[in-house]
Amino acid sequence: MTQTAIPFLFMRGGTSRGPYLNRADLPDDLETLAQVLIAMVGSGHPLNIDGVGGGNAVTTKVAMLSRSDDDWADIDYFFAQVSVEDRTVDFKPTCGNILSGVGPAAIEMGLIKAQNGETKLNIHAVNTRARVAATVQTPNGAVSYDGDAKIDGVPGTSAPVALQFMDTIGGATGAFLPTGNLIDTFNGVDVTCMDVAMPMVIAKADAFGLTGYESAETLNDNKDFFAAMEGVRIQAGEAMGMQNVAKSVTPKFGLLAPAKDGGTIATRYFMPWKAHPTMAVTGAQCLASCVLTPGTVAEGMAARSNDRPATITLEHASGQINVLVDYDVTADGIDLRSAGLVRTARLLARGEVMIPKSVLIR
Known part of the structure; x- marks a missing residue:
C-alpha cells in the first residue's frame, strides 16, 4: 500500500464537523502529529481539496480520544484546530461543539460500554483541563442519533447530548480575568x-x-x-x-x-x-x-x-x-460552578483515512 491507513469516524459534533480518532493510532510527538492532521484535513487549499476538511474552520477540527487515567474521567479528549489554508495546527484551544460527539464516538470506538437507555460519561478536555459530564442516548445499548432535539445551525432534529462543563475558569491563562481588569x-x-x-x-x-x-x-x-x-x-x-x-x-x-x-x-x-x-x-x-x-x-x-x-x-x-x-x-466577578448545554451529534461515516507515506510510515 502506498499510503498509511488510520481508522476514523467522521462525525458532526454540534455545529462543527471532522474526524474522530483513537489517540493510540496516532504519533505521540506533536510535530509529527501535526503533519498527519494537516495531510488528513487537506490544509493548504481553500477547499481542502486533498483531504477531508470542508474549507471552513468549523469543518477542519479533529478529536482524538483515549481511555483516561484520571480518577474522575472516563475519556480523555484531545482537540486540534487545523487551519484551512496555511498548514498549521493549534493544540492550545478546545472545542465544545466537537466535544458533543465525544461521548457517541467513544462508545462507537469501544472505549466505553453503552448502558441501556442512556450512558453517562465523564470527559477530560486535555487541552484546557476542563471536566465535562455528558449524557448520550443509548436505547438497547447502542448510540441513537434519532430524536427531537434541534440546534440552530443544523438542519433537522437528532438525539440530545447533554453536556455539563466544570472547571472551565482560567484553563488557558490561569485566571477568570487574565488582565486583572473588568475593562x-x-x-x-x-x-x-x-x-x-x-x-x-x-x-x-x-x-x-x-x-x-x-x-x-x-x-x-x-x-x-x-x-x-x-x-x-x-x-x-x-x-x-x-x-x-x-x-x-x-x-x-x-x-x-x-x-x-x-x-x-x-x-x-x-x-x-x-x-x-x-x-x-x-x-x-x-x-x-x-x-x-x-x-x-x-x-x-x-x-x-x-x-x-x-x-x-x-x-x-x-x-x-x-x-x-x-x-x-x-x-472578583462570578464563581462559576458549571455551565450546561444541550447539543446533538451524528455519525456520518466510518472507515480509514489515508495519509501519504511521506508523512507517516508504519
Whole structure:
C-alpha cells in the first residue's frame, strides 16, 4: 500500500464537523502529529481539496480520544484546530461543539460500554483541563442519533447530548480575568478579557461601527473591521499573558449588542479570522459569563438574572443557543460552578483515512 491507513469516524459534533480518532493510532510527538492532521484535513487549499476538511474552520477540527487515567474521567479528549489554508495546527484551544460527539464516538470506538437507555460519561478536555459530564442516548445499548432535539445551525432534529462543563475558569491563562481588569482599552476600544472555557476578548459591536446583527457573510467581507479587530486582539492577547497571538486562534473575539429576537443578548463570535456561522459552545460559556458579571462591557446591555442557575440565551448569526449557568456573584466577578448545554451529534461515516507515506510510515 502506498499510503498509511488510520481508522476514523467522521462525525458532526454540534455545529462543527471532522474526524474522530483513537489517540493510540496516532504519533505521540506533536510535530509529527501535526503533519498527519494537516495531510488528513487537506490544509493548504481553500477547499481542502486533498483531504477531508470542508474549507471552513468549523469543518477542519479533529478529536482524538483515549481511555483516561484520571480518577474522575472516563475519556480523555484531545482537540486540534487545523487551519484551512496555511498548514498549521493549534493544540492550545478546545472545542465544545466537537466535544458533543465525544461521548457517541467513544462508545462507537469501544472505549466505553453503552448502558441501556442512556450512558453517562465523564470527559477530560486535555487541552484546557476542563471536566465535562455528558449524557448520550443509548436505547438497547447502542448510540441513537434519532430524536427531537434541534440546534440552530443544523438542519433537522437528532438525539440530545447533554453536556455539563466544570472547571472551565482560567484553563488557558490561569485566571477568570487574565488582565486583572473588568475593562481594558486597546486602540481606543473598550474590551473585557475573560477566560471561561475559552479565552476571549469581548467588545461592544458599536465600538467598531457595527450593529451586532450583521450576517457572518457580511462580517467576513468587512476587511476594515477584521484589521481593527485583529489589532485589538493581538494587544489584548499580550496583556492576557498569552504572548504573541498573531498566529494563534486564541484568544477568540466576541461582539455584543442588545438582544433583537427575544434572547438575552445578541452576539457574534470570531474564530478569530472569520465569523463563526453559529456559536462555539466554549465561546457561549465565556460570553454568558461576561453577561452575568457586573462591570464588564456587557453592563447595561441585558437584564441580569437573579436566578441560580440562570439561563442565558445568546442570539447568534444563525439563531440562538441557551446556556444554563450555575454561579454566585463574588467580589472578583462570578464563581462559576458549571455551565450546561444541550447539543446533538451524528455519525456520518466510518472507515480509514489515508495519509501519504511521506508523512507517516508504519
